[in-house]
Amino acid sequence: MKISGVDIRPGNIIEYEGGIWKVAKIQHTQPGKGGAYMQVEMKNLQDGRKTNVRFRSADTVEKVRLDTKDFQYLYAEEDMLVFMDKDTYEQIMLPSDLLGDAAAFLQDGMEVMLELWEEKPISVQLPEQVEATIVEADAVVKGQTASSSYKPAVLENGVRVMVPPHIESGTRIVVDVYDRTYVGKAG
Template sequence: MKINGNAIRPGNVIEHKGGLWRAMRIQHTQPGKGGAYLQVELRNLRDGSKLNERFRSSETVERARLEQRDYQYLFMDENMITFMDTESYEQININRELVGDDAVYLQDGMMVQVEFHEEEPLGVILPEHVTLEVTETEPTVKGQTAASSYKPAILNNGMRCMVPPFVDVGERIVVATAEGAYVKRAD
């Protein structure tokens, strides 16, 4: 599907220069001279390389159609992650580089969406929130709970996160996967 160059949004996948690219960040720019353009940071879905491109509103780009299917996370080795289709029990391996830093959020049995382009797996969409346990954090300082201050914590997946002062070691918290930020205590 053809779209205007200024209609690209973060997360869109486009066909550009013979490859498939995901728009990571966009910035609208209106210079003093000349026409406005969209500065787009692109990441290649096959090899992970990055590219910065300028698209004017007069240009058109081909937006790729990706099919999303539900898969269950099974396990990870050094550079491959294995997922299973829960209906057919078919297993697929995806290169860890395609998942990137988000691989830290994968948990046993977690349901994710795998994106396919012409039957080739290209990426993984994680749930918006995951529940993790706090394994290390500073003790609460008395009287500090009134202010909206946060303290550093290390979670059971090795990730660092800023948490409110009332969160202690052993508590389970909900973390937003997009930002890696504390959302709330787990129920």
């Protein structure tokens, strides 16, 4: 589906210069001289390159629709991750850098969604929130509890997050995978 360069929005997947790109940020600019344009920051989903491109209203780009499929995470093998198709039980291996920082939150048996382009996996989406156990939390400083201050804590996967003062080591909490923020205690 073709769209105008000024109709590009964050999260769109577009075809540009023979590659598949995910739009990260946009900024509409209307200079005093000349026509308005859209400054688009995007990341290549095949090789991870980032670029900034200016699109004018006369420019058109192809908006790509990705297929999604449910998979289950099985295990890691060196720098590769093994996933299983939940329908066919077929296993595939993907490089761990496809997930970026979110890879630290993968848990055995976790259900994930793979985005496919022309039957080839190009991104992995984890659940927005996961449960994790705190293995190390700083002690509360006296008088610190009066304000809504947070303290650093380390999760079982080595990720550092900021938690409220009443959270102690050994507590299971819910964490936002992509923001790496404390959501609440696990129920």
